[in-house]
Amino acid sequence: MSRSLLGTRIRENRRSKKxxxxxxxxxxxxxxxxxxxxxxxxRGIGGKTLLALARVLKVDPRAFTxxxxxxxxxxxxxxxxxxxxxxxxxxxxEEFIARFHGFARLIGRQYDRAKAQDEALQAxxxxxxxxxFFSEAMxxxxxxxxxxxSTAEILSDxxxxxxxxxxxxxxxxxxxxxxxxxxxTDVLQHFEPSTQSDGAADDTAPTETILEKNDFFIxxxxxxxxxxxxxxxxxxxxxxxxxxxxxxLTSYSSIARKLPIDTFxxxxxxQSYNPIALSxxxxxxxxxxxxxxxxxxxxxxxxRFGMLECDGxxxxxxxxxxxxxxxPRYGSACPLWPIYRSLSQPLQPIKAFINTPTGxxxxxxxxxxxxxxxxxxxxxxxxxxxxxxxxYEMFLSKPEIALQTNLAVGLQCSVCPRDNCAARRAKYLxx
Amino acid sequence: MSxxxxxxxxxxxxxxxxxxxxxxxxxxxxxFTDGDGCVEHIQSIKPDLVxxxxxxxxxxxxxxxxxxxxxxxxSNLPVLMLTAKGQKKDRAAAEQAGVSLFMTKPFANKExxxxxxxxxxx
Numbered sequence: 001m002s003r004s005l006l007g008t009r010i011r012e013n014r015r016s017k018k019x020x021x022x023x024x025x026x027x028x029x030x031x032x033x034x035x036x037x038x039x040x041x042x043r044g045i046g047g048k049t050l051l052a053l054a055r056v057l058k059v060d061p062r063a064f065t066x067x068x069x070x071x072x073x074x075x076x077x078x079x080x081x082x083x084x085x086x087x088x089x090x091x092x093x094e095e096f097i098a099r100f101h102g103f104a105r106l107i108g109r110q111y112d113r114a115k116a117q118d119e120a121l122q123a124x125x126x127x128x129x130x131x132x133f134f135s136e137a138m139x140x141x142x143x144x145x146x147x148x149x150s151t152a153e154i155l156s157d158x159x160x161x162x163x164x165x166x167x168x169x170x171x172x173x174x175x176x177x178x179x180x181x182x183x184x185t186d187v188l189q190h191f192e193p194s195t196q197s198d199g200a201a202d203d204t205a206p207t208e209t210i211l212e213k214n215d216f217f218i219x220x221x222x223x224x225x226x227x228x229x230x231x232x233x234x235x236x237x238x239x240x241x242x243x244x245x246x247x248x249l250t251s252y253s254s255i256a257r258k259l260p261i262d263t264f265x266x267x268x269x270x271q272s273y274n275p276i277a278l279s280x281x282x283x284x285x286x287x288x289x290x291x292x293x294x295x296x297x298x299x300x301x302x303x304r305f306g307m308l309e310c311d312g313x314x315x316x317x318x319x320x321x322x323x324x325x326x327x328p329r330y331g332s333a334c335p336l337w338p339i340y341r342s343l344s345q346p347l348q349p350i351k352a353f354i355n356t357p358t359g360x361x362x363x364x365x366x367x368x369x370x371x372x373x374x375x376x377x378x379x380x381x382x383x384x385x386x387x388x389x390x391x392y393e394m395f396l397s398k399p400e401i402a403l404q405t406n407l408a409v410g411l412q413c414s415v416c417p418r419d420n421c422a423a424r425r426a427k428y429l430x431x
Numbered sequence: 432m433s434x435x436x437x438x439x440x441x442x443x444x445x446x447x448x449x450x451x452x453x454x455x456x457x458x459x460x461x462x463f464t465d466g467d468g469c470v471e472h473i474q475s476i477k478p479d480l481v482x483x484x485x486x487x488x489x490x491x492x493x494x495x496x497x498x499x500x501x502x503x504x505x506s507n508l509p510v511l512m513l514t515a516k517g518q519k520k521d522r523a524a525a526e527q528a529g530v531s532l533f534m535t536k537p538f539a540n541k542e543x544x545x546x547x548x549x550x551x552x553x
Binding site for chain 1: 444447449455536537
């Protein structure tokens with residue numbers, strides 16, 4: 001949330017605690033009329049007054065001043081953009097979230113589900129268009145139907161049909177009906193889902209959900225108290241989800257083995273979280289260092305790093321979101337993101353500061369590596385990752401930060417207000 | 432003398448129904464179930480109309496059509512293509528290859544008889 005809506009958050013907090021405006025003003029040592037102006041975002045606030053209000057309301061002052069959940073803002077705005085026939089007050093999204101956080105989360109969740117279902121429908125459509133089994137089955141069914149229709153018309157059009165041919169046609173009808181039933185059954189079986197849905201579909205992969213629940217740091221795996229296999233077995237996932245989770249947690253475990261967290265954090269602080277320096281000092285690849293940055297414990301002294309991983313086509317494989325930067329699960333992200341530039345420059349690390357339309361700034365590191373190079377005559381597969389942090393001030397000096405140029409990026413065109421962007425491929429829907 | 436129609440269709444039940452319908456109209460029907468050697472048969476039989484399925488064993492209806500159109504005497508022979516592959520691209524390809532009429536399965540008996548009469552000029 002922007003600071004301009006700080007008053008709204010104070011008001012909601014006061015109301016939730018059933019404290020009157022007069023009482024709060026009195027205890028904080030300000031006038032009730034001044035508090036009224038603050039709560040309606042008509043007066044700025046900071047310093048002693050903010051601390052006093054936070055003290056009376058028994059909350060951490062950062063709860064009022066920290067940036068809003070920009071990921072949620074983005075999702076609510078995208079939900080509005082998805083139904084342009086309803087004129088939503090998108091200029092008041094942040095206020096809406098501040099006042100009705102639960103409803104806003106519900107909209108975000110439902111938008112995610114609708115999007116996931118759209119993607120699933122598209123996948124089915126693609127499958128139907130390109131699936132040889134389905135194509136052949138449709139051809140067979142149309143052939144069956146043609147026989148049944150034509151034969152039935154012959155038997156019912158009132159014209160004379162010799163008895164022997166009539167019997168023959170009836171037999172053909174029976175045979176063809178049975179073939180049609182069998183083909184239809186085969187098609188249904190072909191499209192039967194391999195896993196049961198619990199109705200809680202969203203656009204988050206199961207592995208991301210597992211890691212998200214643990215804040216992307218699983219102490220049992222970090223300490224080698226449990227193997228990824230045993231950890232996944234306890235979760236009782238469906239077989240495909242289990243395989244995916246096992247792959248991801250094995251990779252995570254491998255990173256934790258190569259770079260034990262205590263050793264890594266000590267070195268990271270000494271090297272100002274410079275991944276190139278860390279790679280050299282710790283004698284591991286830059287790719288491993290970047291991944292380790294995405295798996296750090298949550299602590300006030302440790303910068304937060306998000307991560308996006310994609311394959312050579314730009315399709316998202318893995319993402320760790322931060323509250324202030326929402327990442328797309330599917331395509332159509334902003335093409336200016338450094339991770340996409342990285343795809344065209346494999347093995348070349350890219351450091352870039354990016355600025356989002358909402359004013360947040362992130363330090364990013366990206367690299368693309370070759371996944372396999374053993375296939376002569378076939379293209380090598382590539383894999384790109386980008387880690388990003390809004391907490392660069394924790395390890396970079398102000399002069400260093402001042403020297404960096406900003407790259408103005410968006411989330412995706414439909415919710416990006418930047419004018420005259422050369423990379424725009426779809427119009428901004430929220431104006 | 433009755434006109435002759437050569438049908439190339441690999442589905443035996445459809446072939447039976449079509450043959451019955453056309454014979455009932457007084458036409459002489461010759462049937463094949465395989466695309467292989469079809470052009471040679473057509474050259475020797477010289478039918479007044481060919482009804483071609485698109486998907487056939489060994490040689491597709493499209494290949495047969497292209498081969499026929501490359502032969503001087505058969506460049507104007509009426510060819511009705513009858514297929515379950517009714518996508519726009521299939522129709523466009525058949526028209527490009529010189530088909531006289533493109534019909535999709537399933538068809539109505541009355542419709543195919545009407546079209547056969549039209550193509551035969553009767």
